[in-house]
Amino acid sequence: MRSILITLSVLGLLWAGLSSASPHDAHVAGASAEASPPVLQVRSVVETSQETLSLYDLIDNAEALPPRWAGAFRSIPLGQSPPVGSEKTVRTDNLGPYLKKVLASLGTDPEQVFLSIPERITLRRKAATVNPHLVEDLYRAYIRDHAPWDPAEMDIRDIVISGLAAIPEGEVTQQIEAPPETSFLGVVPLTIHFFVEGRKVRSLRVAGKVTVRKKVLHAAQNLRRDTVLGPEHLEFREILLSDAAKTYATRMEELVGKRLVRPVNARQPIEMIFVDKPLCITSGKPVTILYQDGSLKLTAKGESKESGAEGDWIRVVNATSQKTLKAKVVDETTVALNP
Structure with missing residues (x-):
């Protein structure tokens, strides 16, 4: 010193x-x-x-x-x-x-x-030196207790401690904090506060890399865009998750019946952003335009100008008036002017 x-x-x-x-x-x-x-x-x-x-x-x-x-x-x-x-x-x-x-x-x-x-x-x-092994143990224990992953599937490594690891002598307790919305995947920072005789004396920043080995759904073959997925298109494979921004499907029901919005290669893990609801109506398809208000129900023939899944709002043209309207997709043949 x-x-x-x-x-x-x-x-x-x-x-x-x-x-x-x-x-x-x-x-x-x-x-x-x-x-x-x-x-x-x-x-x-x-x-x-x-x-x-x-x-x-x-x-x-x-x-x-x-x-x-x-x-x-x-x-x-x-x-x-x-x-x-x-x-x-x-x-x-x-x-x-x-x-x-x-x-x-x-x-x-x-x-x-x-x-x-x-x-x-x-x-x-x-001064009492804070044992770095104790800090690492505290970090790992907090991650395992608070992460949404199965501890058996997790790997925590490359732990780095920032700050002066010296505190006054006395009875030591700790309090650990994680940033809001922490995903507990990838680089995870924590703050460990040290108290001696009940008084806070030191805070250390600790970060490590958290990875999760998990089985997720992959494409069983090369798949084109707009493919509506069925069990025959999918297979489970194990991967190492390290990026919290990527979300993968871990159950068949998360993907079966969904439509791919981009092509996917065989053995490629399928991210949830790759799929959407299947299209009910495609552009240029004849549709029935429905208007209903209480007991009043009116229909008209029209044509879709956009493709859409159930619940999407698309442009349609009234065949009689030739007016372009916004309507909500009800099913494969019907759109509604009001929800």
């Missing part, structure tokens, strides 16, 4: 107050003296898992301090710790005089305590 060399004065005169008396001083001033340690050693390297530092964190073997000293040192905040997984280096120019003030406020003669202070202190924020 990049180490940043700064002076204690930049940190608010040693993190907000080392050059002036702490508010705690008035409380402890004049208190009876305790047995003083002969040496007060300041660490040259301070490691912490906390977000903020106190004077107590700087002292080597601080657990051996007299209880009142330990309480006073803990009550003096020094500011924010470095970001998780990073460090910074500070100079200690103001630390000696400040420690003497604190000792005096505790009823101790500062001259009776030897202060051992390094020229610089390196501050490090402890």
Whole structure:
């Protein structure tokens, strides 16, 4: 990690107050003296898992301090710790005089305590590294639980993790999110949020490639456009699905009776966009034009000017008036002027 060399004065005169008396001083001033340690050693390297530092964190073997000293040192905040997984280096120019003030406020003669202070202190924020195998396991489990595919047919690979995989120490929980309308096929991105002690501390972007091996319907022979499909035209073959934009038929009833809107080669998988309803009426065919309103029912002879399937609206010409009208295909011989 990049180490940043700064002076204690930049940190608010040693993190907000080392050059002036702490508010705690008035409380402890004049208190009876305790047995003083002969040496007060300041660490040259301070490691912490906390977000903020106190004077107590700087002292080597601080657990051996007299209880009142330990309480006073803990009550003096020094500011924010470095970001998780990073460090910074500070100079200690103001630390000696400040420690003497604190000792005096505790009823101790500062001259009776030897202060051992390094020229610089390196501050490090402890971090727990997120195991990449854990992230991959979380990704795979979420995909298998939420994808519409049979897990036995799925393959998840090429998982890539983006983001700093370091979090503070503590009890870790996760929450996983997928973008709206995720198809869970092809490249699938997810976001994994990490919480420590219930507080969100990190989010990682994770993406992988999801493929599905599935049996879909193929053309059993070369098929022309406008072929109305029957079972004899179709066969099941296994393919690897990797493109969410392509939708294939997996059941006979999805294709039988449908009309091809484009030619399909033998052994080619049939996408659903290749088929439409079969044409009931072709252009130039004589038709009966029907108009019905309640009990009123009128018919006229006409001719289709467009081809259409049941439910399509096409142009027809009234044989008597020669007017061109829009009508809805009812069946192979009839069109209706009103639904």
